[in-house]
Amino acid sequence: MFSDEVIQMLIQGIGETLYMTLASTLFGYLFGLPMGILLTISDKEGIRPNAILYKIMDVIANIVRSVPFLILLIVLIPFTRMIVGKSYGSTATIVPLVVAAVPYIARMVESSLREVDAGVIEAARSMGASTFTIVTKVLLVEARTSLIVGVTITLGTILGYSAMAGTVGGGGLGDIAIRYGYYRYEAGIMVVTVVLLILLVQIFQTIGMKLSVHLDKRK
Amino acid sequence: MAQIEVRHLTKIFTSKDAKVDALKDINLEIEQGDIYGIIGMSGAGKSTLVRCLNYLEKPTKGEVLIDGKDLGKMSEKELLKQRKDIAMIFQHFNLLMQKNVVDNVSFPLLIQGVKKKEARKKAKELLGIVGLEEKELAYPAQLSGGQKQRVAIARALASDPRILLCDEATSALDPQTTASILELLKDINMRFGITIVIITHQMSVIRKICSHVAIMSQGEIRERGMVEEIFSHPKTKEARELILKDSDEGHSGNSGRTQDRLMEAKKIRIVFSENSSFEPVIANMVLKTGRAVNILRADTKNVGGIAKGEMILGLPDDKKLQKEIEDYIVERGLEIEEVTGDV
Ligand SMILES: Nc1ncnc2c1ncn2[C@@H]1O[C@H](COP(=O)(O)OP(=O)(O)OP(=O)(O)O)[C@@H](O)[C@H]1O
Numbered sequence: 044m045f046s047d048e049v050i051q052m053l054i055q056g057i058g059e060t061l062y063m064t065l066a067s068t069l070f071g072y073l074f075g076l077p078m079g080i081l082l083t084i085s086d087k088e089g090i091r092p093n094a095i096l097y098k099i100m101d102v103i104a105n106i107v108r109s110v111p112f113l114i115l116l117i118v119l120i121p122f123t124r125m126i127v128g129k130s131y132g133s134t135a136t137i138v139p140l141v142v143a144a145v146p147y148i149a150r151m152v153e154s155s156l157r158e159v160d161a162g163v164i165e166a167a168r169s170m171g172a173s174t175f176t177i178v179t180k181v182l183l184v185e186a187r188t189s190l191i192v193g194v195t196i197t198l199g200t201i202l203g204y205s206a207m208a209g210t211v212g213g214g215g216l217g218d219i220a221i222r223y224g225y226y227r228y229e230a231g232i233m234v235v236t237v238v239l240l241i242l243l244v245q246i247f248q249t250i251g252m253k254l255s256v257h258l259d260k261r262k
Numbered sequence: 263m264a265q266i267e268v269r270h271l272t273k274i275f276t277s278k279d280a281k282v283d284a285l286k287d288i289n290l291e292i293e294q295g296d297i298y299g300i301i302g303m304s305g306a307g308k309s310t311l312v313r314c315l316n317y318l319e320k321p322t323k324g325e326v327l328i329d330g331k332d333l334g335k336m337s338e339k340e341l342l343k344q345r346k347d348i349a350m351i352f353q354h355f356n357l358l359m360q361k362n363v364v365d366n367v368s369f370p371l372l373i374q375g376v377k378k379k380e381a382r383k384k385a386k387e388l389l390g391i392v393g394l395e396e397k398e399l400a401y402p403a404q405l406s407g408g409q410k411q412r413v414a415i416a417r418a419l420a421s422d423p424r425i426l427l428c429d430e431a432t433s434a435l436d437p438q439t440t441a442s443i444l445e446l447l448k449d450i451n452m453r454f455g456i457t458i459v460i461i462t463h464q465m466s467v468i469r470k471i472c473s474h475v476a477i478m479s480q481g482e483i484r485e486r487g488m489v490e491e492i493f494s495h496p497k498t499k500e501a502r503e504l505i506l507k508d509s510d511e512g513h514s515g516n517s518g519r520t521q522d523r524l525m526e527a528k529k530i531r532i533v534f535s536e537n538s539s540f541e542p543v544i545a546n547m548v549l550k551t552g553r554a555v556n557i558l559r560a561d562t563k564n565v566g567g568i569a570k571g572e573m574i575l576g577l578p579d580d581k582k583l584q585k586e587i588e589d590y591i592v593e594r595g596l597e598i599e600e601v602t603g604d605v
């Protein structure tokens with residue numbers, strides 16, 4: 044149906060999309076997880092209430108989250124160039140993706156950690172656990188299934204964003220969909236890329252859910 | 263010097279629109295090895311008090327001294343260390359749901375930096391003590407309430423505490439399971455000499471295992487003392503209400519249920535202390551006065567290991583006859599007390 048050339052291109056597109064999505068999620072968690080933890084513990088109901096710290100992060104998270112991704116992409120061009128040396132291509136796209144993902148992930152982590160039963164935290168405190176121990180040995184462990192669901196949802200969202208970035212020269216499946224499907228009216232290729240994107244989301248979703256159910260010992 | 267000393271403890275919760283005086287100038291002394299019950303209605307401040315004992319809650323005013331050391335003067339680090347000496351169990355068990363039984367019991371040891379292998383070894387021993395060795399690989403969700411509380415007790419014992427705080431530890435359990443958990447606590451108290459502070463709203467719990475009791479109401483301690491003493495001579499309205507409620511809840515031993523709730527002209531409570539059997543007294547009284555009395559309630563209980571009896575009699579209308587009956591009972595060395603209201 045498609046020429047070898049197109050198939051080759053699609054395979055490369057999948058590779059680039061996966062690369063952008065996975066790398067962005069990884070770096071996103073590198074910053075988003077600690078931010079989510081800080082949001083949780085510094086909240087007034089948290090184990091280390093700190094109104095100022097909470098407010099600062101709360102505001103940052105809300106601001107970044109309310110800027111449309113495309114605008115963020117453009118605004119961040121100088122910053123991206125500073126970090127990776129250029130402002131187009133998959134690697135460059137990772138920078139705005141991470142910036143957009145961090146507050147999103149932080150909120151996700153915050154909501155997962157909030158689900159942890161206050162009684163269990165109280166029990167740990169009664170044993171003389173420090174804040175650090177409570178975070179690493181109680182919060183993250185008890186919330187792990189919910190955290191994994193969060194990762195799954197994040198992967199899907201970032202995949203969608205990466206496709207959007209593709210439309211402005213970011214590489215990956217989104218790039219192909221725009222260049223062939225939209226500008227050259229090759230509906231076939233566009234449909235295929237969209238189907239591939241859906242499949243990828245579906246695969247992430249399935250793996251993530253399976254893993255979280257498997258790791259849940261509450262039943 | 264008492265092991266736990268509470269002085270002028272006051273706790274005020276302030277929120278935007280309300281101020282709650284949860285504890286008002288509480289003074290309390292608990293000796294090493296005691297099983298000390300704190301009882302009161304919901305909202306009395308029991309949980310707040312017990313959470314102040316390990317400073318999970320910082321008092322607004324007053325001191326908590328453990329072995330003479332003021333918790334309020336400790337640094338954060340010293341306090342964390344002190345908490346190893348004061349274990350706690352809870353109404354809803356509060357186990358780590360994602361960890362199996364043996365890991366739950368090891369948990370306090372891992373916090374203290376004990377090697378994992380050693381911690382597990384000790385955890386297994388403790389599971390033996392609470393009778394759950396075969397469940398070590400189960401997850402809390404697979405256990406019954408009583409088994410979860412046993413795991414929580416094993417976990418509490420892991421750090422070799424000298425004090426065990428129990429906040430409504432049996433309130434989520436059925437009567438049989440409650441009895442077995444109380445038995446276990448008593449056993450632990452005797453075996454390891456651990457001081458136990460038990461919070462409850464059930465007088466039956468106090469009666470079964472406590473040596474001392476403090477009765478709380480609205481942030482204050484209304485009455486306190488040896489359990490035996492409070493059961494036989496309750497001074498305050500709160501104490502009497504709790505004892506009466508207890509008799510209604512569950513009877514142990516040879517108990518005659520309330521026969522009827524006739525409005526009698528006068529009701530009296532007779533308290534029997536150890537070794538006095540009440541059958542002959544009442545029988546003889548009936549023979550002597552020639553008048554039948556209505557036995558509204560009679561039961562014997564095991565109070566702190568001593569058999570205690572209590573009977574509530576409905577007396578006839580005749581004032582003279584009432585006096586005659588009362589005099590007779592008092593002559594026999596028993597104590598009586600008038601009871602008002604519905605029995
Ligand atoms: N964190 C808090 N903030 C505000 N008020 C509180 C807080 N904790 C407890 N209180 C209030 O303090 C009072 C005593 O509460 P506490 O939980 O100590 O009662 P309790 O005797 O343990 O009751 P229960 O038997 O229902 O557990 C209540 O009026 C309660 O509403």
Ligand SMILES: [Mg+2]
Pocket residue numbers: 308309310429430
């Ligand atoms: Mg309570």
